[in-house]
Amino acid sequence: xxxxxxxxxxxxxGFYSTKLKEKGMEVxxxxxxxxxxxxxxxxNPDLILLDIIMPKKDGFEVLSDMGKAGLINxxxxxxxxTLGGEKDVEKARLLGARGYVNKSFFDxxxxxxxxxxxxxxx
Amino acid sequence: MPLTPDDKIKYKALYLQTxxxxxxxMQEIIHALQNGQEDEEKxxxxxxxxxxxxxxxxxxxxxxxxxxxxxIELIFRGKKEKTLEVTPEIINETAKAIEQxxxxxxxxxxSDQELDLTKDTEALRGLxxxxx
Numbered sequence: 001x002x003x004x005x006x007x008x009x010x011x012x013x014g015f016y017s018t019k020l021k022e023k024g025m026e027v028x029x030x031x032x033x034x035x036x037x038x039x040x041x042x043x044n045p046d047l048i049l050l051d052i053i054m055p056k057k058d059g060f061e062v063l064s065d066m067g068k069a070g071l072i073n074x075x076x077x078x079x080x081x082t083l084g085g086e087k088d089v090e091k092a093r094l095l096g097a098r099g100y101v102n103k104s105f106f107d108x109x110x111x112x113x114x115x116x117x118x119x120x121x122x
Numbered sequence: 123m124p125l126t127p128d129d130k131i132k133y134k135a136l137y138l139q140t141x142x143x144x145x146x147x148m149q150e151i152i153h154a155l156q157n158g159q160e161d162e163e164k165x166x167x168x169x170x171x172x173x174x175x176x177x178x179x180x181x182x183x184x185x186x187x188x189x190x191x192x193x194i195e196l197i198f199r200g201k202k203e204k205t206l207e208v209t210p211e212i213i214n215e216t217a218k219a220i221e222q223x224x225x226x227x228x229x230x231x232x233s234d235q236e237l238d239l240t241k242d243t244e245a246l247r248g249l250x251x252x253x254x
Contacts, residue, residue, distance in 0.1 A: 008170075008174075009140070009174045009177065009178065010136075010139070010140045011133075011136055011137055011139075011140040011141075011174075011178040011181075012177070012178065012181070014133075014136050014140075015133055015136065015181070053170060053173055055166075055170070082173070082176070082177040082180070103177065103181070104176075104177045104178075104180035104181045104188075105180070105181075
C-alpha cells in the first residue's frame with residue numbers, strides 16, 4: 001500500500017513515516033501542501049495523510065485543489081492534525097476528507113485500522 | 123497501542139532535533155516583536171512553531187511543555203484572526219514563557235524529565251483570557 005504523508009513538521013514526518021514503513025507500507029513524504037499536491041500525480045498513492053497547518057499551501061487548500069482536479073473521490077484523505085475543533089473537522093469533511101485523526105494522541109493500531117478501512121472503501 | 127517506553131527512547135533524539143530549532147525560532151521572533159519589528163511572516167512562523175512544538179510535545183507525553191506552547195499558539199492564532207489584542211505586556215510575558223519552554227526542552231535533554239510549567243501556563247492564560 002502506498003501512503004503519501006503531507007506534513008510540514010519534521011518530527012511527525014519522521015515518526016509516522018518510520019512507523020508506517022515498519023508495517024510494510026510504501027511511504028512518500030512532502031513537507032508542504034504545494035509539494036504534496038504535486039506528488040499525488042507522480043506517486044499515485046492509495047491514501048493520503050494530510051496535515052492542516054502547513055506553509056505554502058495548507059491542508060484545506062490541498063483538499064480544495066484535489067476536488068477541482070477530480071481527485072478527492074478517487075484517493076481517500078485522512079486529515080492528520082492536532083486541530084480538534086469541530087469547525088475544522090467539519091470544514092475538512094465538507095472539502096472531501098474521509099476522516100480525521102489527532103496525530104498528537106498516538107495510537108498506531110487505530111490509525112492503521114482506519115487506513116486499511118478507508119483504502120478498502122476507495 | 124500508545125507510545126511505548128521504547129518509542130520514547132527511540133524518538134527522543136528526533137524530538138530534540140526538531141524542538142530546539144522551534145524554540146530558537148520563537149525566541150528570535152519574540153525578541154523582534156518586543157522591538158516593534160512585526161510582519162506577517164514573523165507572526166505566521168511563531169504561530170506555526172508554537173503549534174508544532176505543542177503537537178510533538180503532546181505526542182512524546184511532555185504535557186507541561188505542550189500546554190504552554192499551546193497557549194502561545196493560541197495567542198498568535200488569536201492575533202491572526204483578530205480575536206485577541208496582543209499587547210506589549212502579552213508579548214513580554216510570552217517572551218518569558220518561551221524561556222521557560224527552552225528550559226524545559228533542555229531538561230528533557232539532560233534528564234529525560236520536562237519542567238512543571240503549570241504556573242507559567244496559568245499565568246499566560248490568565249493574562250490573555252484564553253480558555254481553550
